[in-house]
Amino acid sequence: MSKVVISDCNEYNLELLTRKLNSGIALLGGWEKYVSPGMKVLLKVNLIGPKAPETAAITHPEFVRALVRILKGLGCAVWIGDSSGGAIAGIAPTARSLKVSGLEQVAREEGAEIKNFDREGVVEVIPKSGLGGKMYIAKPLFDADFVINLPKFKTHSAGIYTGAVKNLFGCIPGLRKAEYHRLAPDPRDMGEVLTDIHQAVKVGLHIMDGVTAMQGEGPTAGTVYPAGKLLMSTDPLALDTVAVAMLGLGIEDIPILVSAWTRNLGESDLKEIELVGDFTSPPQLKGFKLPKRLKLIKPRNYKLVVKVIDFLKARPRVNLKVCKHCNMCVESCPVQAIDRETKVVNYSLCIECMCCHELCEHKAVELRRDNRILDFFGRFRRRT
Numbered sequence: 182m183s184k185v186v187i188s189d190c191n192e193y194n195l196e197l198l199t200r201k202l203n204s205g206i207a208l209l210g211g212w213e214k215y216v217s218p219g220m221k222v223l224l225k226v227n228l229i230g231p232k233a234p235e236t237a238a239i240t241h242p243e244f245v246r247a248l249v250r251i252l253k254g255l256g257c258a259v260w261i262g263d264s265s266g267g268a269i270a271g272i273a274p275t276a277r278s279l280k281v282s283g284l285e286q287v288a289r290e291e292g293a294e295i296k297n298f299d300r301e302g303v304v305e306v307i308p309k310s311g312l313g314g315k316m317y318i319a320k321p322l323f324d325a326d327f328v329i330n331l332p333k334f335k336t337h338s339a340g341i342y343t344g345a346v347k348n349l350f351g352c353i354p355g356l357r358k359a360e361y362h363r364l365a366p367d368p369r370d371m372g373e374v375l376t377d378i379h380q381a382v383k384v385g386l387h388i389m390d391g392v393t394a395m396q397g398e399g400p401t402a403g404t405v406y407p408a409g410k411l412l413m414s415t416d417p418l419a420l421d422t423v424a425v426a427m428l429g430l431g432i433e434d435i436p437i438l439v440s441a442w443t444r445n446l447g448e449s450d451l452k453e454i455e456l457v458g459d460f461t462s463p464p465q466l467k468g469f470k471l472p473k474r475l476k477l478i479k480p481r482n483y484k485l486v487v488k489v490i491d492f493l494k495a496r497p498r499v500n501l502k503v504c505k506h507c508n509m510c511v512e513s514c515p516v517q518a519i520d521r522e523t524k525v526v527n528y529s530l531c532i533e534c535m536c537c538h539e540l541c542e543h544k545a546v547e548l549r550r551d552n553r554i555l556d557f558f559g560r561f562r563r564r565t
């Protein structure tokens with residue numbers, strides 16, 4: 182049986198975070214069960230892009246600071262690492278993300294070492310799913326003696342939810358991530374990629390920052406929801422199962438988790454998960470806004486409904502009134518579907534991975550249903 186700790190934690194207060202983290206890990210056997218003096222411990226944060234902590238798009242730096250202090254107090258060397266999504270001028274924005282997020286400052290002040298996964302070399306692994314041939318994963322994940330995954334509690338406009346399982350996507354350095362979006366545009370296939378990464382990288386603990394969560398059209402364009410929770414487990418799928426249950430959902434509602442479930446990455450049956458800490462059943466996050474897409478993917482078993490759903494699914498469109506012409510979306514699109522000058526999306530190329538929506542720092546990529554409908558009637562008119 183897997184165990185998940187849920188702790189109440191309503192603010193990024195260092196003393197409170199430290200107390201909650203220590204009491205939570207004590208329920209999983211205590212820090213000494215996992216780390217010992219002299220170990221190199223890697224904190225794999227969520228650094229999706231150059232986002233400030235108050236946006237709830239990234240793992241909060243004070244949460245990371247609390248963990249660095251705990252681990253250094255235990256005699257460990259601490260590394261903080263990730264690779265951001267997207268690209269500008271052919272370069273992933275990880276270095277800028279580390280600055281904007283405040284994580285670089287935390288590392289400097291607390292004596293931790295930054296590991297920008299784009300610059301640390303890779304280790305070649307053979308993915309068990311066979312998707313995409315060889316897989317290249319950032320080297321620090323193999324150099325560290327112990328890896329702790331620190332996901333953020335967020336919605337995802339394409340995948341509905343992103344948590345412990347999804348957070349390891351940042352283990353793929355830089356622009357290689359776009360290649361996986363091209364290979365696996367369907368969230369279920371992306372779930373295979375994520376499961377491959379989890380099977381290659383040995384993560385010892387998963388600790389979710391849900392003090393503030395992102396609701397609505399995450400993982401970057403949603404709004405902040407004060408969830409006030411920390412979740413901890415050695416089992417990423419069990420942690421995600423509990424987190425989605427807090428949203429009133431099941432694993433079957435989250436396409437990117439289906440592979441983790443079918444490939445036995447962890448426990449996905451709530452009855453087989455022991456909940457400890459401040460709750461013995463998943464606390465419901467009242468009024469939490471889910472992505473619009475959820476309503477559309479739920480009845481996926483009926484072919485006709487699926488066709489209607491495909492027709493009604495929102496597609497990305499750049500709002501030129503908001504666009505700053507940074508070209509992050511253009512360079513991040515895995516199939517080059519966005520015109521560099523006009524920012525018009527070529528829907529015959531677009532694979533609807535939603536990377537452009539996810540990565541635009543200015544919320545200029547909107548998800549619209551009307552453009553699909555107009556396109557359909559435009560084509561119909563041209564034929565008649």
Ligand code: SF4
Pocket residue numbers: 499500503504505506507508509510511524540541542543544545546
């Ligand atoms: S839509 Fe966003 S990412 Fe794309 S060019 Fe405009 S501001 Fe940059």
Ligand code: SF4
Pocket residue numbers: 497513514515516517518519526530531532533534535536537538
């Ligand atoms: S236009 Fe946007 S949604 Fe379409 S393939 Fe490119 S990045 Fe993905």
